[in-house]
Amino acid sequence: MLNGKNILIGITGGIAAYKICELIRMFKRANANVRVVCTPNALNFVTKLTLQNLSQNEVGIEEFDLNEFKPEHISYADEADIMVIAPATANTIGKIANGICDNLLTSIACAFKKPVIAAPAMNCGMWENKFVQENIQKLKNAGYTILEPESGYLACGYEGKGRLCKLETIFDKTVEILNSKKNLAGKKFVITCGGTIEEIDSVRYISNYSSGKMGIALADAAYEQGAEVILVSTVNVERAYKVEMVKSANEMQIAVEKELNNADCIIMAAAVADYRAKNIADHKLKKTESNEFTLELVKNPDILKGLCEKRTSDKPVVVGFCAESEDLIKNAKEKILKKGCDYLIANDISRKDIGFSSDFNEVTILDKNGGIKPLQRAAKTEIAKEILKEIYG
Numbered sequence: 001m002l003n004g005k006n007i008l009i010g011i012t013g014g015i016a017a018y019k020i021c022e023l024i025r026m027f028k029r030a031n032a033n034v035r036v037v038c039t040p041n042a043l044n045f046v047t048k049l050t051l052q053n054l055s056q057n058e059v060g061i062e063e064f065d066l067n068e069f070k071p072e073h074i075s076y077a078d079e080a081d082i083m084v085i086a087p088a089t090a091n092t093i094g095k096i097a098n099g100i101c102d103n104l105l106t107s108i109a110c111a112f113k114k115p116v117i118a119a120p121a122m123n124c125g126m127w128e129n130k131f132v133q134e135n136i137q138k139l140k141n142a143g144y145t146i147l148e149p150e151s152g153y154l155a156c157g158y159e160g161k162g163r164l165c166k167l168e169t170i171f172d173k174t175v176e177i178l179n180s181k182k183n184l185a186g187k188k189f190v191i192t193c194g195g196t197i198e199e200i201d202s203v204r205y206i207s208n209y210s211s212g213k214m215g216i217a218l219a220d221a222a223y224e225q226g227a228e229v230i231l232v233s234t235v236n237v238e239r240a241y242k243v244e245m246v247k248s249a250n251e252m253q254i255a256v257e258k259e260l261n262n263a264d265c266i267i268m269a270a271a272v273a274d275y276r277a278k279n280i281a282d283h284k285l286k287k288t289e290s291n292e293f294t295l296e297l298v299k300n301p302d303i304l305k306g307l308c309e310k311r312t313s314d315k316p317v318v319v320g321f322c323a324e325s326e327d328l329i330k331n332a333k334e335k336i337l338k339k340g341c342d343y344l345i346a347n348d349i350s351r352k353d354i355g356f357s358s359d360f361n362e363v364t365i366l367d368k369n370g371g372i373k374p375l376q377r378a379a380k381t382e383i384a385k386e387i388l389k390e391i392y393g
């Protein structure tokens, strides 16, 4: 299953370190090459000799080896296809999240550019700690796969969330990542997300309830499948790929159109305001004596339609979304023709269990040849994969 794959296991100083002996055996049985690197504290829980015998390789602990020509952290990082840090203590997670490299393991992690899985294990109070959670979030944002700890009886005597997840979970995730097809490698995606923000004056704006979750899920899925991704976003999000922050429809249009000739696929998942204030006041508008207030609006550019009109060949593939609260398919059929895009993802925004702000969606994919494919309600992360599969097979 893992023939010829090079797995670097990083063990840190927690009681669950002893369990990693079995994980090494699982990887070896699947024909992987395993190298182990430990923090000095990990050796309080498991011996170097055991790890060496099981991995059939020298175990790395010290950062500087005088017999080595190349700095050790670089050669470890170069060799491995994936790094699996398990158990990952709060201490090591904190160091990696903040770029601290004070031992071989943290130095390797800092230099590592390939996928990293981290399986935290610690006391439940430590797991709930605000700073630990912030550090976990930083790692997630940087593209780390975090296998969350499980709840149960902890070695420290407490009951709660903090136990290392099952070894099978770590093994399966490693196999999944190493064997995942990078079928979008070499392709460039530009994906928009969030609701545009149209200023009225220095303190007020017009916007909508779009959370950006669907666009982010699409960008994550494309990136995981090897694509170069630019996410043009109105919501603040940190990712390993490029995120370009914009506010208004005009800014979004500029950001997207500058990639029109370079992109292989543009997905307009953003909820773009149809209108903006005709004049944006420099200062806060003051209340007047009148009981009425009229705000003059002008039409925003239709970014999606413009992209389809401006492209000079069938590249990029252009995908639109379609938010409807009634007559979903009828309106979607009209919209795909009006916009001229290759695919239109129709979703019913009147339903509370899907769409705006929800983690779930239920969509119908229309294509320019009249094809209609309904997808069942599922997590947006799953819907995103299905949409990419529909476009690229």
Ligand code: CTP
Pocket (backbone or CB within 6 Å): 249, 268, 269, 270, 271, 272, 273, 274, 300, 301, 302, 303, 304, 305, 319, 320, 321, 322, 323, 324
């Ligand atoms: N869109 C766009 N520019 C706009 C409005 C919408 O690029 N000014 C894009 C959206 O990102 C989406 C698609 O067009 O991919 C459809 O958006 P939707 O809100 O469903 O439709 P509208 O074109 O705004 O039409 P209506 O609001 O009348 O349904």
